[in-house]
Amino acid sequence: MTTTPTPTPPNHACQDDRLLQTTCPYCGVGCGVDVIQRGGMQGQLSQLTGSPEHPANYGRLCIKGTHLLETLDKHKRLTQPLVFGQVATWDTATKEIAGRLTQIIEQHGPDAIGLYGSGQLLTEDYYVANKLMKGFIGTANIDTNSRLCMSSAVVAYKRAFGEDIVPCNYDDLEHTDLLILIGSNAAWTHPVLYQRIERAKLRNPAMKVVIIDPRRTDSNTLADLHIALRPGSDSALFCGLLNFLADNNALDNPFIEASTNGFDDALKAASSWSLEAVSEACDVPQDYLNTLYNWFVELPRVISFFSMGINQSTTGVDKGNAIINCHLASGKIGREGCGPFSITGQPNAMGGREVGGLSTMLAAHMDIEDPEHHQTVSTFWQAPNLITKPGLKAVDMFQAAADGKLKCLWIMATNPVASMPNRALVEKALTHCELVIVSETAAKNDTLRFADIVLPATGWSEKNGTVTNSERRISRQRGLLAPIGEAKHDWQIISMVARAMGFEDAFNYHHPQQIFNEHCALTSANNNGARALDLGPLATLTIAEYDALRPQQWPLESAHRIGRERLFANGEYYTKDGKARFIAITPQKPEQKTCTQYPYILNTGRVRDQWHTMTRTGNASRLLKHIDRPWLSIHPDDAKRKGISDGSLVALHAACSGDIKVILPAKLDDRQRKGELFAPFHWSATWGSHCKVGALLNGANDALSGQPELKHGAVSATPFDAAxxxxxxxxxxxxxxxxxxxxxxxxxxxxxxxxxxxxxxxxxxxxxxxxxxxxxxxxxxxxxxxxxxxxxxxxxxxxxxxxxxxxASSxxxxxxxxxxxxxxxxxxxxxxxxxxxxxxxxxxxMLGKIVCSCFSVREKTITTAIEQGTNSVSGLGTALKCGTNCGSCKTELASLLSANHKASTLPKPNNDDTSANTPVTEETLL
Structure with a gap:
């Protein structure tokens, strides 16, 4: 199955052609997708474009979404259940699982069972899994890879607002005066939102964009200011901002008095963070900080857009609250273009949060240890074994399995051997665990070799249900094709096992609409306005209405099912007293510290064209054209000192990596701070012998959220002497x-x-x-x-x-x-x-790497055109077509223009960094 490079639908559709609409399965933006099915209901999916009317993307798609159809390789799919290596029927597999789970519960108790799920599960899958584990098996040991993505933001929001609520929406990004991207390379990780930001800056050239990130990335093509801070020092920067607001008469005192608690304690904790102290802690010139702080004070609307650089930290919760404190103190919240906006990496991480799909939640934004909430859920589910205490978070779950305390681990729609930190521990955990069940679409990944029972699950194009994006918008992910082989939906698999365990009545589902309606009804049970998540108006949808459901943002207005764009406009919050809470923050350094033996800080992250561990994107050859291998970014001065040349192999080791060897090709990159390294995490043992980057991070995590520190490892780096x-x-x-x-x-x-x-x-x-x-x-x-x-x-x-x-040489x-x-x-x-x-x-x-994956335009072709006088992204598009389809490469085109024209407009900052690139104009970006 293929997709065309152009997003324009055909002028003459066949009479039997059908337009199918679904949602992209990648990041938390939640883009709508249109697919043309040729020749009626059983026809081929032949063309894919963005849905013009979907409010998340308005027709835009990034390179990954554009080439979704190329990832549908039925030859790389699981198609039959396997029980201890033997092909089995579903009946056999279900009875085996049910019998073994029952036996483990009888011998060791329910807490000997764990389920590790995924932000790529649909809300209906999540709901049924959570209900089985927490209500009927009787353990809260259900966690997901969303723990690695956004759990620190969840706790920060809950501490401040009383509920896990993202207060902003995507339109706010286009109606702000100051947009601060913190620990986010949105140009690569959320390209569709980045394109909306680009257009906003074109419409309002006075809009300021600030990047707070140790690295200079493609997102810097839009930056007016780059704060290349020391990794892990974000809390100090925002404590300094809070102190600056107080010292410069920039507090919204009426709002603080009427709508918040805890301000005095928060300000007292921040009072020592002068401009000088922040400059030293963050390794940032004072004039850069002064510029940022004054913009925050002077500009009326501010969005703080934060992502993994904040969340993936041993103090990610405090960092989130340090950001939120500044918005509360200045009153820049609850209004258009204002607020702390956590952007999620996973496609349905928020849907999982809605149903309670983490071990620290109950369901429907209710709390495990709240007696009223416990009674509400127990009565609603008629649950015989509803949990009374939180369960194991992701890192703790694998540690418990390694220690022999967890006897069964059911892994669903994720690949933790590749994606979790401390690979040596994860491998030990799965080796020691008595029963490992894996529900998966791909026939090959790093985790499957540890599985005792393998269950074929449906994937994108077959799954049918709902997802919720980062602006609280519920969308339908519709099934476009029949399941491959004997694959089943995850909610079906869980329900089959539940019924085999004796829970027939509670899991007698036949359609995802039944599950969705039940979930919506639970959100409204005993709610009465106490929780923002109330989907009661959607709880009575018929199958036809569910199938036709349009994108829907919550909170909902009961009368007309109209969603609220942003929250807290009335200054009321979801705490006991209705007031937001300031949190006193004491900045801490990262837990994984460098030393003589391990002198380099390792940062990990994403690349533009790949997703997670590449079990889907790795199937599309076009997505491997831009970057076809992992690498290690190293500052040229560090490389020279170590005798490392561009492209040569580098051996990496960490205290936790044990016998696991990591070897990556070097990329000399002056966008790195000295003493710091960067490596993408997508590649794994499925792709190479020595690219297991997760082995270099020890699993240190935030004490409140359990989110691992994936942005600050401590490693050694030496040349690998290959003959x-x-x-x-x-x-x-x-x-x-x-x-x-x-x-x-x-x-x-x-x-x-x-x-x-x-x-x-x-x-x-x-x-x-x-x-x-x-x-x-x-x-x-x-x-x-x-x-x-x-x-x-x-x-x-x-x-x-x-x-x-x-x-013998390169x-x-x-x-x-x-x-x-x-x-x-x-x-x-x-x-x-x-x-x-x-x-x-x-x-x-011999024209260099491919920059534009849609049209296979190479770097040297582009630089030649620039040298011959083409001086804008639009001009390159006209001459070479690059950047004219999905637009994902436009920031890289702008970077090439900047590099060739030497058009940096800001003074050279600390640590040999440069801040701004080509000034943003209509010509550069359109």
């Missing part, structure tokens, strides 16, 4: 046999044809001699060798099936050139074979 570097290219089955004989390997493509980077400690000829016995007997092969280089090309009937290129071979050889219908000429043997790509392919 041989190389590339394997050919049929995937053949590559899979050969690559494991190499010390280091990394897949950089997916599909039936694979490209794999390799390295070894033995010289090229010796490695080639080791590989030759693995070649199929029916191949004809050619070799070439010289002093430090050797190659092999194997053919069958004149068609190349394998190419091996080995070199080796950079364009994948597209190799693909052109393998995709040719004609037999290879001797000249082509010689070019492979001599490792000499055609000149047309």
């Amino acid at each position: 041989t570097l190389g590339v394997l290219f050919g049929e995937s089955a053949l590559i899979d046999v050969i690559k494991t004989s190499c010390y280091y390997w990394l897949d950089t493509t997916s599909g039936s044809i694979s490209c794999t980077q390799i390295a070894d400690i033995v010289p090229p000829m010796q490695l080639l001699n080791n590989v030759v016995p693995l070649l199929p007997h029916n191949t004809q092969w050619y070799t070439f060798q010289c002093a430090n280089q050797c190659s092999l090309v194997a053919t069958q009937k004149g068609k190349v099936v394998l190419s091996i290129m080995l070199n 080796l950079s071979i364009p994948t597209d050139w190799l693909e052109s050889m393998f995709n040719s219908d004609d037999a290879l000429t001797q000249a082509q074979i010689n070019s492979l043997l001599h490792q000499q790509p055609d000149e047309a392919f």
Whole structure:
């Protein structure tokens, strides 16, 4: 299945064509998606675009969403249940699970069972899982990978407002005077929102954009000011801002008096944070801080847009509250363009929060240890074993399994071996656990090899239910295709197990509409305005109304089901006394500290075109064109000191990584602060032998939220002295046999044809001699060798099936050139074979990395156009088409323009950073 590069629907639709509408399964923006199905209900999904009327994206899609159809590879899907490695029927698998769970409960109690879910579950899946665990099995040990994403923001909001409420909406981003992006590279992580911000700045050039981030990222193309602070020092910066507000008569005293509590204590805690103290703690020049603080004071509308750089910390909750304190103190909350706005990474993290899908929640924004809430849920569910205490958070859950306290772990729609910190501990936990159940779509990931029972689940295009995005907007994710093989929806799987355990009446669901209605009814039970989450007006939807449900934002107005855009306009909150709470903050340093043995700070994060552990995006070859491998960003001065060159391999180690070796290619990057490193987390053991980045982070987490510190590891970095570097290219089955004989390997493509980077400690000829016995007997092969280089090309009937290129020094071979050889219908000429043997790509392919994935436009093509006089993003689009489809590459185009024109407009800040790039104008961005 393919998608076209253009978002424009066809002018002449076939009479039987159908327009299907659903929601993107990636980030928390929650974009609406239109899909054309050719030839009626059983036809092929042939075209995908953004939904023009969806209020989250208004037709825009990022590169990942644009190429969703290319990820639907049925050959990489689980299609049948497996019980202890044997294919089984659903009846057999269900009875096995139910029997073993019952036995564990009888022998060890319900707290010996844990369920680890995902922000990619639909709300209906989440609801049924939470109900089974907390109401009927009787344990709160249900947590999800959302714990890694936004749980610190949840606790911060709850401490301040009395309920887990994001007060802002996306329109606020377009109607603010000062937008502060804190720990967010939105240009890559939330591109559709970033494009809305771009347009807002075009409409209002006076709007200020500030980036608070240790790194300079693509989001800086929009920045008026970049605060390149010391990692982990955000609390000090915002305590300093609170102190500055008080010292400069910028407090909203009437609002503080009427609508808040705790201000005096919060200000007292912040009073020592002078401009000088903040400058020293954050390693930021005072004039930069002074500029930011004065803008916050002077500009009437401010949005603080914070993400993983705040949340993924051992003090993420305090950081969130330090931000919220400043909005409360200045009264910049509850109005258009104002407020603290946490942006979520997961597609349905907020839907999971609504139903109580974390171990510290009950359900429907009700609290586990509140007697009234407990009675409400117990009565509503008729739950025989409703929990009375919180359960294990994610890191603690895996620790308990490693310690033998957790006997069963059910993992659902996530890949924790790759995504959790402290991989060594997670592997130990799953090895020691008596029963590991995995519900999954992908046939291959890092976690599946630990599973005793594997259950095939439906994925995007088959799942049918609802999700809630980061602005509290519920949307339908509709099923477009029938489930593949014997795959079932997660809510169906959970319900089948529940019924087999004897809970028939409570889990007798036949359609997700029944679950949604029950969830909505629970949110309104004994509510009476006490909780903002009240979906009662939607609790009586028919199946037809549910299927037709349009995007719906809560809180709801009962009479007309109209959602409220933003909260707290009336100065009333969801605390016991109706007042918001200031929290006194004492800034703390990160827990994972550097030392002589581990001197570098490691930051981890996302790349533009990939998602989580790549079980979906890794199926789309186009999404691997922009960045096809993990890397280690290192400042050139640090690299020079360590003898590391650009592209060379670097070995990383941490105190917690044990025997797990992490080796990544270096990228010299002066956008890094000195002494700090960055690596993306998407790649895993499924993709390479030494790219298990999660092993380098020890699982230290926030004491209040349990969210792990994923932005501040402590590592060593040394050159990996490889005697041989190389590339394997050919049929995937053949590559899979050969690559494991190499010390280091990394897949950089997916599909039936694979490209794999390799390295070894033995010289090229010796490695080639080791590989030759693995070649199929029916191949004809050619070799070439010289002093430090050797190659092999194997053919069958004149068609190349394998190419091996080995070199004692650096080796950079364009994948597209190799693909052109393998995709040719004609037999290879001797000249082509010689070019492979001599490792000499055609000149047309030596144009650098692909920047625009939609139209395969390369970096050197773009820079050449810039050098020849093209001086705007729109001009590049006209000349080369780059940036004219999904728009995800526009910030990188702007960065290339900036680099070539040397158009930085701000003074050079601390630590060799630069702050601003090309000034934003209509020409640069449209």
